[in-house]
Amino acid sequence: MEIAPQAALGPDVNGTTTPALPDQTLYDVAAVDDVREGDILSITLKEQAIALVRVGDEIHAVGRRCPHKGASFRGKLSCRSPVHGDVIVCPWHKAVFGVQDGKVKEPIAFSSLPVYPVRQVEGRVLVGANPIIQKPAAKCGEDETVLVLGAGAAAASAIYTLREEGFAGRITMIGDEGFVPYERPALSKGVFLGGREKVQPSPLLSEEFYARHEVARMRGKVVALDCEAKQVRLDEGKTYHADHILITTGGRPVLPPLPGIGLEGVMSLHTVRDAWKIAEEITGDQAVILIGCGLTTLETASALRQKGAGVTIIAPDYPVPMERQWGREIGQVLRRLHEDNGVAFVTDASVVAIHGTERVTGVELDDGMTLTCTHVLVSIGNEPCRDFLPEQTKEEEEGGVQGIIVDDNMQVRPGIYAAGDVAAFRRNGTLCRVEHWRPAQCEGRAAARSILGLPRQPMPMPWYWTQQFGKKVEYLGWGESFDYILIEGDLGGFDFMAAYIKDQKVVALVSSGRSAAMARAAVDFERFVNEEVRTHII
Structure with missing residues (x-):
């Protein structure tokens, strides 16, 4: 079904009048009953990828792909934010967009979603293929x-x-x-x-x-x-x-005050120039020692092993990676992932000196052992x-x-x-x-x-992710301490949701393979915990 511009845009089946729409043809794309609240219906119209979202009796149409990296919006990615109202959230990096206006409500995207005209006629959803031109915000602060x-x-x-x-x-x-x-x-x-x-x-x-x-x-x-x-x-x-x-x-x-810290071949990874240097200098037949055991260290170790380099992580304070932040169970899974891919860990000794004359040749540990290497990467914090x-x-x-x-x-x-x-x-x-x-x-x-001078909005709960040897793990929380962890799913298979409990309250989530669920949690943590975590985990 196609409806010509304007002429057929009178009262709808409920007797209400739809505001004037752009001068364009509307196309029959779905049954109204097929668009379920909280569940995005994906369509393609005239090569436009569009997401249909239901809010009560209303149906909205916005762009189906996140403008940041092109993640597709499909499934349970529409929800209600206590701050921003009805939104769509990107499953990959948690950008939040308004359902009605398509505008960015929370980063990380820096472009709004296109919004398309929608009509409901006789139980069918009609959508235009050309986005509605949005009115820009009123100008302010011209002299500031x-x-x-x-x-x-x-x-x-x-x-x-x-x-x-x-x-x-x-x-x-x-x-x-x-x-x-x-x-x-x-x-x-x-x-x-x-x-x-x-x-x-x-x-x-x-x-x-x-x-x-x-x-x-x-x-x-x-x-x-x-x-x-x-x-x-x-x-x-x-x-x-x-x-x-x-x-x-x-x-x-932060660089530790170690003898030899200024030698050639001692690096940190913080800027694109640092990455250029690593790309130029470190080859697959070299040995690299990493000092530290945070996420940056683990991600760098993963990348270097994929490049073929030998990698040893020295972290005496962290026998289990990320244990303080994520707990022993998940930390052990991360360490096993790295060891299965050839990364060695030294957790019973610390570096006391870096050896070499002009270039690094090795590191000396406090137990007297010397490990040879071509490069040292330091990642102990900022x-x-x-x-x-x-x-x-x-x-x-x-x-x-x-x-x-x-x-x-x-x-x-x-x-x-x-x-x-x-x-x-x-x-x-x-x-x-x-x-x-x-x-x-x-x-x-x-x-x-x-x-x-706009109204203050609550700071969203921090979210971040890590990618190691092709496995993605996501964290949502304020980094609070926890009493214990409850886990649902398969840790070893990287398909799980973990809830971190402090004083009988869920204070954080860590997951893998649950991007859509974490997207909803990032929008409304308390509601997600009450409706889903307490049902399936606690």
Whole structure:
């Protein structure tokens, strides 16, 4: 069935009148009863991939693929957010979109979904093949300026949010890498496997975006910030002033004070240039020692083994990887995965020195053993980049947590904001700093909304993922301690859901092979726990 433009758009079967729709033909694509609430129905119309979503008696049509990486929306990916209303959530990286307007409600996508006209006639769903042209946000802040210090995930998210919400003033971004913000997680997940020419992480925002939205980009290192004057000074002497300053300078790798730490062949993996160096220098016939045992270490070990290199992880404080964060059971599964793929672990000795004259030749352990190697990769954590702050702004660390302390509006002091790995905020009275990619973007979005004077929204529960030897594991939680873990599914087969219990309350989830379920949990954790976790796990 096809319905001609406008002429057939009178009252529907319920006697209500549909607002004027774009001048286009509508096509019969499905029965109304086939579109079930909470369950996306996927269709293709004139080569357009479209998702049909039901909300009560209404049916909406939006783009079926996430604009970030093209993940398909199908199945149980529509739900209701207590903050944003009816939404669709990406199963891969948890971007959240409004069902009615297609707009990004939570990162990590930086483009809205197209919205298509829909009609219900005699029990059938009719959809147009051309997206509705969305009205842009009203312009605001034409005479104001925003200066973004840093060029990472939080910076990109803040800039996108400012422009999407109508900010028309001048935006300047200063970064010291010389690149636009890019997808840093790809670095440890094996982007260097194909050689340097393949080490090209995707930009978060395109060059065309910066040009179209008139975002000025400068390269330089910030060495001083005058919070009162709202002015920054770069290492080359230039100064910049703005009405609003957003600090998104991130973190830098911590290097242990070991003899030989400055030798050639001793590396860390934090920037695309680090990945270039690894791609150029480390070949399949070399031996690499990794110091540390966090997710970055494990992901790098996985990538290096796939490249053919010999890999040994030295982690005396972590006999079971990720045990403190994820528990012994899952940690043991991760270690077994690595050992089955040829990674060796040393957990009963620590490195006391790195040997070599100009280049590294090996490491010495505190038990007297020396292990030969061609490269050492250090990954024992990051520290926030905040050296440019005035002393009175450098808060004492609390409970081992460093960072620039912000309030609920991501504000350090009037006109000065911070977001991403450099920022620390209080949650339930405890200071925390979340060093992950999606949370950094959520914080950048929150800071931009504060700059614009928009209502504060609750910070989404942090989510992150890891990819090791082709196995994906996802985490959702605030990193709280736990009393015990309840697990449903097959751990060894990487098809499970684990609930972390503290004082009889679920405080976190870890899963593998349950992307759609974790997507719903990321939108409304409490509801997911009450309706699904307590039914199937507890």
